[in-house]
Amino acid sequence: ETGVTQSPTHLIKTRGQQVTLRCSSQSGHNTVSWYQQALGQGPQFIFQYYREEENGRGNFPPRFSGLQFPNYSSELNVNALELDDSALYLCASSFPGSGVNEQYFGPGTRLTVT
Amino acid sequence: QKEVEQNSGPLSVPEGAIASLNCTYSDRVSQSFFWYRQYSGKSPELIMSIYSNGDKEDGRFTAQLNKASQYVSLLIRDSQPSDSATYLCAVRAGANNLFFGTGTRLTVIP
Numbered sequence: 001e002t003g004v005t006q007s008p009t010h011l012i013k014t015r016g017q018q019v020t021l022r023c024s025s026q027s028g029h030n031t032v033s034w035y036q037q038a039l040g041q042g043p044q045f046i047f048q049y050y051r052e053e054e055n056g057r058g059n060f061p062p063r064f065s066g067l068q069f070p071n072y073s074s075e076l077n078v079n080a081l082e083l084d085d086s087a088l089y090l091c092a093s094s095f096p097g098s099g100v101n102e103q104y105f106g107p108g109t110r111l112t113v114t
Numbered sequence: 115q116k117e118v119e120q121n122s123g124p125l126s127v128p129e130g131a132i133a134s135l136n137c138t139y140s141d142r143v144s145q146s147f148f149w150y151r152q153y154s155g156k157s158p159e160l161i162m163s164i165y166s167n168g169d170k171e172d173g174r175f176t177a178q179l180n181k182a183s184q185y186v187s188l189l190i191r192d193s194q195p196s197d198s199a200t201y202l203c204a205v206r207a208g209a210n211n212l213f214f215g216t217g218t219r220l221t222v223i224p
Binding site: 102103 | 118146148150156157158159160163202204206210211212213214215216217
């Protein structure tokens, strides 16, 4: 167990709807990164939050947005859901001051868009 | 464009053998390298990190890094059926995000 938690575990949404996924980071970690993992692929970086600010973004459209709260927990919001958004959404927490800056993943949220 | 390449497998080894997993990367400024294990239906689990050339050992696992040749490998000694999983190679270059390969599926045959 990494101490990183995510909710919900599974989610089914309809195309065009909006979804919010939540992540609580490991104790002592102030950075949260979000990844999308499609079936049979490696995780792809969506964005990272550090001290409540976006600290880097991957090649995802603006309908993917996020927040980080003072307790370092984070949300991922996706608007106007598309069928291709069906994937495992992973958050990872880390502490950049730790040298190698290892990232530890939560259990993920499986999103299905129909 | 940062690319991380892995053989997708499947790689099959008999129980007790050494499993060798390889990964190449395109960005010469890559700084840190990670191996994650992912069981089917689960999230990735960090098993090794390495950032200096050479070998790093942790139990049955050895990570090898060669920055000049831009490859990193993972050796699993005395492979067990419980090692059967997909192994993801990840690299970090500059920014704090990770770039992942597509993973190599390992099957250890009892």
